[in-house]
Amino acid sequence: MTRLVLLGLLACTASAQPQLYIDISDGWSFVRPDRKGTVNIGSVGGDPTRSGNPPVTLQKSVELPGWADRSQLALTVGPVRERYTLLVNGQKIARVGTAGTFVDANLAQTRTFAIPASAAGSDGPLKIVLDLDRRASTAGWWRPVGYSPSVITYRSNAPLSAAEDDMARRRQRLTPCLVLAVVFLVLGTQVLLAWLRDRDRPELIWFAAFLLLAFAYNYRTYATMALSSRPWNALGETWITQIIQTARFAAFASFTIAALEFRLRWLHTAIWLLWLALAAYLASASDFLVYPTFTIYKCFVLLVSLVVFLAGLAGWRRPFLGMPPFTRHLFVLLLLLKSAYSVIVSGSYLVPPNIHEYTFAGGYYFIHYDPFTLVLGISILMLLLQQVASDRRQRQRLASEMNAARSAQQFLLGQTATMVAGGFSVEPVYEPATEVGGDFYQILPLQDGALLVAVGDVSGKGLKAAMVVSMMIGLVRSHAALPPGALLEQINRAIAGRLHGGFVTCAVLRIEKDGRGVMANAGHPAMYCDGRETSVESGLPLGIDPEAAYTEAPLEGSTITLLSDGVVEAANPKGELFGFERTREISTKSAREIAQVAQGWGQNDDITVVTVRRTG
Secondary structure (H helix, E strand, O other), X not given: OHHHHHHXXXXXXXXXXXXXXXXXXXXXXXXXXXXXXXXOOOOOOOOOOOOOOOOEEEEEEEOOOOOOOHHHEEEEEOOOOOOEEEEEOOEEEEEEOOOOOOOOOOOOOOEEEEOOHHHHOOOOOEEEEEEEOOOOOOOHHHOOOOOOOOEEEEHHHOOOOHHHHHHXXXXXXXXXXXXXXXXXXXXXXXXXXXXXXOOOOHHHHHHHHHHHHHHHHHHHHHHOOOOOOOOOOOOOOOHHHHHHHHHHHHHHHHHHHHHOOOOOHHHHXXXXXXXXXXXXXXXXXXXXXXXXXXXXXXXXXXXHHHHHHHHHHHOOOOOOOOOOHHHHHHHHHHHHHHHHHHHHHHHHHHOOOOOOOEEEEOOEEEEOHHHHHHHHHHHHHHHHHHHHHHHHHHHHHHHHHHHHHHHHHHHHHOOOXXXXXXXXXXXXXXXXXXXXXXXEEEEEEOOOOOEEEEEEEEOOOHHHHHHHHHHHHHHHHHOOOOOHHHHHHHHHHHXXXXXXXXXXXXXXXXXXXXXXXXXXXXXXXXXXXOOEEOOOOEEOOEOOOOOOOOOOEEEOOOEEEEEOHHHHOOEOOOOOEOHHHHHHHOOOOOHHHHHHHHHHHHOOOOEEEEEEEEOO
């Protein structure tokens, strides 16, 4: 029984087909116009063919064992190049990529091809020819990892997973790019959010663009490492990556110009127009400039980095962003270090020795710009956010002070609701265009039973105008007993020469107990009486000529309207003014209605309206 079992095992072993595995990586002869020799195409290195970038033909003759089944052969070719033609015994087996263009070319990778029985023949050696096209532009991290053999096997035991395994090892070497991409995305998002809260800081949006472009560059570098990736234009240049990288340098230059507060809009425009031209050139896959696109890309990086370096030198003693000297000098020093390194690296490509943009250490690739960008990004982000927080606190303090000033101004203006005095109903409306305005009004019942109404407009805006308003209110109240003309003359003498080139327009109306009115005008828009524009000689605005005189004119009617030029000069989106005619047409309406119509038309200045109606 035992003998029978042993005989059966021997019979099975004899009938089993041995597996075929022949490493053909070594001993390839190559022929180029300038030289020839032999190479091992499975060796570790940037050029497995050892023949550089030009087209090259590799040849090898392989003897097969006599027991080999030639109808089941497969040939696995290592990652020699992106495009090539494979021939076996003169028969074309495969074409990888399209001749004359890199648009549809994948990364160089291990590929397995079935050898037809007609090409393998019945006996004799296999004469294999690899006709390699010109190599595409590649970075160091695109190279194969370790030994990538080319082998002849049966189709059943071909190393079909070799390409994916190699690509996984290549991606692993780029892990720092993925990590940095995430960090730059977080930093860029934080800066972008800071800009959305404070859109008056252009340096924030430029720095956010710089960091987000650094994220895009690192993520694309990592994501490109895939079997299906097609990263080149027709000329074999990594045009999208180069466009992202050059935009990153342009954004950093714009950030530097904005952060140092140089008013050089033309320089921003020139940098980005140059970038657009470069991007269009890269995308067009044209070579009309003769020089390789990578050279043009490096020239752009060198030029922009020089701009940043020179701007940093000019900004060393320049106060900007309200930073204290130590913080400012640290900021500029970081800019100078970053730009100086970029100048050295990009310049070394044009003038040897060539300094690579990357380092391979500890099994990983590190792109030099990125750790530097990380340190720079975190440092500048901290400085900018510190400055933003300081500016926000200052603006909040200023807003609080402006609110207090507005409350004080409203208090000084006095009456804000409709009041009845001496047989007249008086309605005031005041709508400042900003927190505090330059318009004012006063409604003062006098001891003799008369009513004084004054409306005025101070030239200028903001707190300075508000301070003048406070002074004017005090002067009107102090001299309210005077007739309108004398009142304006007294105020004019008091403020002449004290407004530093400014002036005040003012219209004054005094209504006696019997209903008779007297008015005077110092350069202010005319009053309206029962829908008609009143006629009174308008004197100079107050504060210009201390000797100016102001005439008075009688006025009597049932409805009198005083208003500021904010009504007449209201402008709609087309730039059309509300105008005097429309103002006259609505002059008999209530003060609130007049103000609402002007605001609806388009408010661009303080609006003040006071209507006086006879009630008895």
